[in-house]
Amino acid sequence: MELQQMRYVVALAEERSFTRAAERCFVVQSALSHQIKALERELGVTLFARTNRRVELTVAGEAFLAAARGSLDAADRAVVDAAAAVGEVRGTLTIGVIPTVTAINIPAALAAFHRAHPAVRIRLRGGGSHEFIAAINDGAMDVAVLGLPDSMKPRGVSTHVLARERLVAVVSASHRLAGRRRLRLDDLADETFVDFPAGTPGRAPSDLAFEAAGVRREVAFEAMGTELILDLVRHGLVVALLSPAVVPDDDALRAIPLSAGPTRIEYLAWSDFNPSPAAEAFLRHVTPPNPAPQPRTR
Known part of the structure; x- marks a missing residue:
């Protein structure tokens, strides 16, 4: 049994297509198919159930796949460790x-x-x-x-620990609070917010800070990227709480420090x-x- 045959099995199991598996392994499809059939004859079991349209692992194939992945990981690590022994990182x-x-x-x-x-x-x-x-x-x-x-x-x-930072309130330049030098969380009680999705670590500092202050807030928009969050703020739709490092120097935005605001590590x-x-x-x-x-x- 060769390591290359194991790589073919892993590729076919993940791609579920002889064509895609062959492309991934940089071989022609007939060569990959031949090697897998040869491996099945050597093992005396069928690893894949095949039709013209579908390729699926058999029970024996599932068992072989887990061991093959472990063997390939060990072989790759052996090459890496050998290189590291002579000062080369791979x-x-x-x-x-x-x-x-x-x-x-x-x-x-x-x-x-x-x-x-x-x-x-x-x-x-x-x-x-x-x-x-x-x-x-x-x-x-x-x-x-x-x-x-x-x-x-x-x-x-x-x-x-790379950094500790206190989040700031980000509002549009036309917002009623844009001229303030500092805000408290209760100053924002009636505002509509944009934040990261509920339950995510990016959202947690703000949720915990408002909860500790006993201030309810409405999060009407959720987004995973800061660019979308900032665009919503620019248009005057919402307020955001963000790291000051991600707020650009932009005449359309104002970043205002918060007393007892959320802290992020x-x-x-x-x-x-x-x-x-x-x-x-x-x-x-x-x-x-x-x-x-x-x-x-x-």
């Missing part, structure tokens, strides 16, 4: 980045890392803090930038369980010398 680095990251210039950090370690394949993923923590715990992600309220500590991952998170050489190298690039990471919490 492999894949998967990084999760929240939409509101402010503490790290991600493009600049990736450019510097790529120049230092050109053999590493970089995969950038967008999403939310909770899904990144789960992905790190599952081994599907190496490193992530998280944004959480100060009362919500990341669990199951190692972390390094930005973390760099990773798994300390057998991190890859690429992950360790990236952490050295984006954290100060001898950082004091926060211990993994359960």
Whole structure:
């Protein structure tokens, strides 16, 4: 049994199409089909149920797939570790980045890392803090930038605090509060808000702050990206609470500090369980010398 045959099985299981699997593996379809049939003869089991239109794993195929993935991961890690032993960092680095990251210039950090370690394949993923923590715990992600309220500590991952910041109220230049130098949360009680979706870490700092102040607020619009949020504010539809670092210098907007406003902490998170050489190298690039990471919490 060859590793390449295992790669063909994984590709076909994920693509569910001989054509797409062959394209993914950079081989002709007949060669991929022949190798999988040869592997089935060698194993004495059928891995895939096939018709002219459908390809599905059999029960035996499901069992083989899990072991094949583990074997391929081990083989890839062996190559990476061998290279690391002679000072070369290789492999894949998967990084999760929240939409509101402010503490790290991600493009600049990736450019510097790529120049230092050109053999590493970089995969950038967008999403939310909770899904990144789960992905790190599952081994599907190496490193992530998280944004959480100060009362919500990341669990199951190692972390390094990148920044602490207090959110500001963002209003349009024509808003009745645009001339104020500072606001309290109860000044905003009658306003209509835009915020990140309910239940997400991006929304949590604001929800917790208003709840603690005993002030009710109406969130009429939800959005995952700051550009859309800011556009809604520019048009005078809503008020937003955002990191001051994401509010541009724009005559149509006003960013106003808040007394006892929401506080947000930005973390760099990773798994300390057998991190890859690429992950360790990236952490050295984006954290100060001898950082004091926060211990993994359960």
